[in-house]
Amino acid sequence: MKNFIAWRPLRRVSLLCLISAVSPAFAAYTQYAATAEERHDEMMTYFDDHIEPTIPDSLDTWWSYKYMLGDGYYRDDLAKEGITLSLKFVTDSMGNVSGGARQGFTYTGSMGFDMDADLERLVGIPGADFYVSAVWRSGVSLSNRYIHNVFQTQQVYGGQNLRLYAFYWRQELFEDQLEVKLGRIAQGDDFLSRPIYWSYVQNAFDGNPVSIFLNSPMYAYPNATWGAFFKYTPKQAPVYAQVGVYGGAKKPAQNRNSAHGLDWSFDYENIFIIGQAGWTPELTIGNQEGLPGNYSMGGYHVIDDHPTFLQPPTIAGLPKTVRKADGLWGMYWMVDQMVYSNGVNSSGNKTGITPWFTVSLAPDERVNKMPLSFYGGIRFDAVLPSRKDDFLALGYVYGKFSDDFRKSQVIAGLSPQNFESVVELTYMIQVNQWLTFQPDIQYIINPGAAGKFGDALVLGFQSSVQF
Structure with missing residues (x-):
């Protein structure tokens, strides 16, 4: 044994x-x-x-x-028979040239393997497929080692190990109007996420606006949890509604590196429920028609009571008491709308200028570290007419810590955290069909959110290879 x-x-x-x-x-x-x-x-x-x-x-x-x-x-x-394989490597190589705790350079990398099996083609089950994903991450965080800021400068940092990621069955029903997923799923794949977020290197934007992970037991790539996802998209209108129920926090943490993504136990301490609805029109602006947009809102709730940041003092000889609040909850709004089109790219998608913004609120400051955060930016596709697949993107994030959390830090003798914000400018070059190169500049304001370090200037690049 x-x-x-x-x-x-x-x-x-x-x-x-x-x-x-x-x-x-x-x-x-x-x-x-x-x-x-x-x-x-x-x-x-x-x-x-x-x-x-x-x-x-x-x-x-x-x-x-x-x-x-x-x-x-x-x-x-x-792939024609029903099995699609993908292997992609992404690297973020960044250096802190001024400000922060100290100067330095680090590399992070992520190798992702994906397999999607179309079960309708393979075994004749209509509208069904099965998805498996694994990831190997390596490297060291520039934020953790040199800057000591909250919003990670490299979006592929996290879970630095070899692990199994997603493992689920997906079923389309009622003429593809209803989508159902069951298995090992990450909420971040389907909620609080838009393709325009993937334009950035800063982790505060890329994938999902990051404040929700500071406040709740939500999972995103490369970590998954047991869950069920349902999405309804009627054919007659450009709207959708979706809901998901997932396992939340557990001890020991199921996303710990030592488990390699294979902790499949069900002993969760709470349940995470999230819903989202949206309108995805193609608007006419000026003399241009069919400009794609997204207008979405969502909310989440964690079923369980949680310890508050401010606890009563411990009295010698008496049992320790823990002050608790009702379950965590929060809301968010997402908007992105193309306002000008300058053509189409090699995939046939419209290119142009798209501003966007996201607001996240988690009002109960007793249990939410970051009750308010704002994200916004603009993406300009095909800045050079001859480079239809390239884009230029500018982004900004502001995150404010809760007053109760600040008070708890003062009581613990720590420097209280107030806010942190980041400005990012990045340009993605589609070198050929399988290679991208993306120079990146980030300016971090009040790194660490506690006023201990000077503003940091970060330079570097992201690159990807599709094997």
């Missing part, structure tokens, strides 16, 4: 290594399993059966591949 327990962590690591190793090995196989002439013949046959596009002379050159390891026509054939 002791030997079995001792080998359990090794078995977990071995399982995840096996999952993560499948994608690059498969991609490499698809590149070299056939000669260039055979691959070209297969592609020509596929085009003849479907459409007749113009085939570039550089079809078989490495730089023009859809994936770094080769277009992999066997991989494409597998």
Whole structure:
């Protein structure tokens, strides 16, 4: 029995290594399993059966591949049969050149493996698919080591280990109007998230506005929890409504690195419920029609009582009492609207100028660290007419800590935290189909929120490779 327990962590690591190793090995196989002439013949046959596009002379050159390891026509054939594989690496390399606690440079990286199985194509279950994801994160946080600020400068920092991420069944019903997901899910994939947030490197924006994670047991990539998700999108109107019920906090934390994402127990201390509704119109502004927009609002509630920040003093000889408040709750609003279009990109999506903002409120300051936060910015696609897939983005975040939390810090002899804000300017260059490079500048105001450090200037870049 002791030997079995001792080998359990090794078995977990071995399982995840096996999952993560499948994608690059498969991609490499698809590149070299056939000669260039055979691959070209297969592609020509596929085009003849479907459409007749113009085939570039550089079809078989490495730089023009859809994936770094080769277009992999066997991989494409597998996708047609219902199994889609993806392997992507993202790195954030950033340096603090002034301000903060001290100056320095760090690297963080994230290798993500995804597999989606279309069960309708594979086994004939209409509208069903099964999704599995694993991630390997590495590197050191610039914020933690050198700046000591609240909003992490690198969005791929967190969960620095090899772990299983998502593992769920997704079902579409009623002519694809109702979507249901059951299994290991992260709330951040479906709630308080918009594609425009992914434009940034600063973690306060990218993925989800980060204050909700300071206030509640919400999970986002690369951590998941047991849950159920339901989304209704009627065909006759550009609106939607969705709700999710998830496991909340537990001890020990299920997202701890030592569990490698394989703590699948159900012993949660609370339940996290979240809902969101939205309007997604295509508006006419000036003489331009069909400009995409999003207007959403949502709210969440954690079913459980929580200790407040301000506790009664401990009296010698008497049992310790803990003052509690009703369950955590909060609200948020999200808006992004394209106001000008200058064309379409290589994927056929409209490009242009899109301002956006998000407001998050968690009114009960007894239990919420950051009751108020504001996020906003603007994205300008195809600044250079010849670069349709590039974009320039400017973002700003302001987060204010609760008065009760500040009081508890003073009682504990700590420096009370007031607010922190960040301005980010970034430009994403789509180098080719599988490579991006994104120079980035961030200016952090009041790092650490306690007035201990000078404003910090951060320079660096984000890059991604699609294998």
